[in-house]
Amino acid sequence: MAAACHLPASAITDVLPQWFASRAAACDDLAASGRLQPGDAGCLAALTGVTEAVPCSALPALAGTSDGRPPVRATRACWRCAARTGCNGPVPVHLPAHQKACARHRIWTGRAIQADLASAPDIIRACQHAWRLARWHGITWLVLAETTARQQANDAAHNRAMVSQRAAALAASNGVDPEDPDIAEAARYPETIARAAVILRSAARPGGPE
Ligand SMILES: [Zn+2]
Incomplete structure (x- = not known):
C-alpha cells in the first residue's frame, strides 16, 4: 500500500500498531509476529484514503481469518504490472499459491x-x-x-x-x-x-x- 500511495513504508507503519512494521520488514503480512486488533484495517484505510473493504480484500492478513481463504504465497509483483501503476521498486504481494x-x-x-x-x-x-x-x-x-x-x-x-x-x-x-x-x-x-x-x-x- 505504501508503494501504491508513493510513500516510504515507514510513513505508514510509524502511525500504525507495531505489528504492521514487523510484518512489513519481513515483506510478509502473514508473518507470525503481532496480532490483528479491531480497527487496524480501518486505520490503514483512513490513512491511505480508501474504504476499509479495499485493504481487507487485498491483504490476506487483514481478512481476519484463514478459514475459506485460498492459499497464497509471498512474492514480488510482476515488475511490468507494478510499473503500470507508477511503482518502479519491488512491491511485495501475496499471489494465489499456484500462480x-x-x-x-x-x-x-x-x-x-x-x-x-x-x-x-x-x-x-x-x-x-x-x-x-x-x-x-x-x-x-x-x-x-x-x-x-x-x-x-x-x-x-x-x-x-x-x-x-x-x-x-x-x-x-x-x-x-x-x-x-x-x-x-x-x-x-x-x-x-x-x-x-x-x-x-x-x-x-x-x-x-x-
Ligand atoms: Zn504483469
Missing part, C-alpha cells in the same frame, strides 16, 4: 528473479493448464499435487533434454544463470504440471470434475 507467472505480461514471478517467458511458450501453456486444474480441483489440491510431482523427479532422458533446453533459452533471453533456482523451477514447470494433472486425475473422486 507462478503474470498472465498479462507472461513473466515468471520467482523468488528472486522475474523472467520473460517469450522464449519458452510451453511454460506459458503449462501456466494456463495450471489455472484450469486449479479451477477444477481447487488451489490447495493443485499445490499438493505439484509438490508430489516435483518429488517424483522424472528421469526420462527426453524430459531432461527438454528441461535443459528451456533453461538455456530462458537464461539467454533474460541474461541470467541457467542454474538459478527460479530458472530451474520454470524450466521444469511443464513436466511438473503434466505430472500434477495425472496425480489429480488419479485421485479424483467418482463424479468429480475429471
Whole structure:
C-alpha cells in the first residue's frame, strides 16, 4: 500500500500498531509476529484514503481469518504490472499459491528473479493448464499435487533434454544463470504440471470434475 500511495513504508507503519512494521520488514503480512486488533484495517484505510473493504480484500492478513481463504504465497509483483501503476521498486504481494507467472505480461514471478517467458511458450501453456486444474480441483489440491510431482523427479532422458533446453533459452533471453533456482523451477514447470494433472486425475473422486 505504501508503494501504491508513493510513500516510504515507514510513513505508514510509524502511525500504525507495531505489528504492521514487523510484518512489513519481513515483506510478509502473514508473518507470525503481532496480532490483528479491531480497527487496524480501518486505520490503514483512513490513512491511505480508501474504504476499509479495499485493504481487507487485498491483504490476506487483514481478512481476519484463514478459514475459506485460498492459499497464497509471498512474492514480488510482476515488475511490468507494478510499473503500470507508477511503482518502479519491488512491491511485495501475496499471489494465489499456484500462480507462478503474470498472465498479462507472461513473466515468471520467482523468488528472486522475474523472467520473460517469450522464449519458452510451453511454460506459458503449462501456466494456463495450471489455472484450469486449479479451477477444477481447487488451489490447495493443485499445490499438493505439484509438490508430489516435483518429488517424483522424472528421469526420462527426453524430459531432461527438454528441461535443459528451456533453461538455456530462458537464461539467454533474460541474461541470467541457467542454474538459478527460479530458472530451474520454470524450466521444469511443464513436466511438473503434466505430472500434477495425472496425480489429480488419479485421485479424483467418482463424479468429480475429471
Ligand atoms: Zn504483469
